[in-house]
Amino acid sequence: MAEMDRKTVGIVGARGHTGAELIRLIADHPALELAYVSSRELDGQRVDAHVAEYAGELRYSAPAHEDLPALGADVVILALPNGKAGACVEAFGKAGANPLIVDLSADYRFDERWYYGLPELTRERWRGQRRISNPGCYATAIQLAVAPLKDLLAAPPVCFGVSGYSGAGTTPSDKNDPEKLRDNLMPYALTGHMHERETSAHLGVPVEFMPHVAPHFRGLTVTCNLYLARAMKRDEVMARFHHAYGTEPLVRVVEEAPWVSRIAGRHHAEVGGFAMSLDGRRVVVVATLDNLLKGAATQAMQNINRALGLPEATAIPQQSPPVHA
Template structure:
């Protein structure tokens, strides 16, 4: 009996919260092997000294783009801030064109030549592309909450998003300072947020998005207000969402509004509430996800 293939994966930008989650996920996956982890700040230190899930002597390295391309792994995950992926993509395309590149930043989410990796909505577009752009966390919640009713929209969805402060990364700022966030809710980028533009581009309808940061560490709550061009009943809306996501293992449709505390640490999306206003042309949908996993 043949065994399943083993694929080697490298991570660039492994110091951040997302890098830490990736190390944990790869360590637990039977078909993935960590080929290298690149971090300028942690170079020379053992991965196992920072991540209890990892066993072995693998060390963090400080690798430039050419050094990453020379590693010869099957896939490279770029867990870098926005605007920093270009040099690595160029080097990999030149020296190792068969390498799968997964970019977690927003740098390639608007590029038609990159597969937009939201399989619940784009699975049919995947034709073996080597370049995969990972959707944004807020953008994932918005698109999954809106899509089943997309054809019935009478105007732009209004999306009120609340994220744990891990979404603000590890570089110190007001938005990831637990002291400033205590008993607080911090609004920011209330118009033209990159995830607003991302959802507008992929759903091809204008979306209005207002993000906020909360004192909890991980997890997103997205409350979406939808005005419709037809009258609906709540039970019909729930049935529509259940049918739309019936074959999606990572989407759970609930009757009640989901709580972010129940999705934190889990790889999936919960969608619920489905409150219909008097008159039947306004529906409020709530989606939750863990921004360090499904997001």
């Protein structure tokens, strides 16, 4: 597609797990090409030595924040740890540069000047903003599980989350130490996790969230207990989910509670279970997604495609639905 006017993309923080997934997606994108990928640790090394799906001559570089605007990418993806995006965003402001900026961190998720891009729930709120804040991974799953019933809740949803340890990034900690995770389930931030605040703010209802990290690498599950203001039948509950997501290529509504082992490496989220209490006033909804894909890189790609006027699912692999045993 050499004749197509490709847009250039810079990834800041490209050594990380999400950065690597973005390199894969962009490598296969008909309208995008990588301009630069930054990493201090991999500075000077060939990208194809680290991401097999990338074929080209590009090497990692380590520009200072203030030098990013001069690199001239049309799209800049910030995949840095929390707290680091501001310096980059400021550098573009100071230089008078206005690329499309997508931030994967939590830094702008509460900033009303930024579009919060969870396309299936917020795409109507995009008004051409060139600053896009990508949602958190658990926060994506919880919002997808709760949104279709949020007007019927009698109490805050109580959500039990279990993530693979890639969710904890590459900076060494107990939460990404395979030795400490072996045969283990590690609870953390059991009240006040940032995604509790994020989901509450964006759903407009208070949410309670208890995260855990498990020994698998990628994929997360949230099991959400929802008390309902009136008795409902399972069919009625499911009809709401089909209505909300029936035409969405990246959210599948499934009968059974989905398994995280079947979502790893896939680009969509699954929402299912819909276990009802006998009195019909309580339903348990389970959502799974790959935290690095629909929880991060794939969602960023949806947002970028949309902002560039391309079909939202461009270059996002659409695999066939999993077969449940």
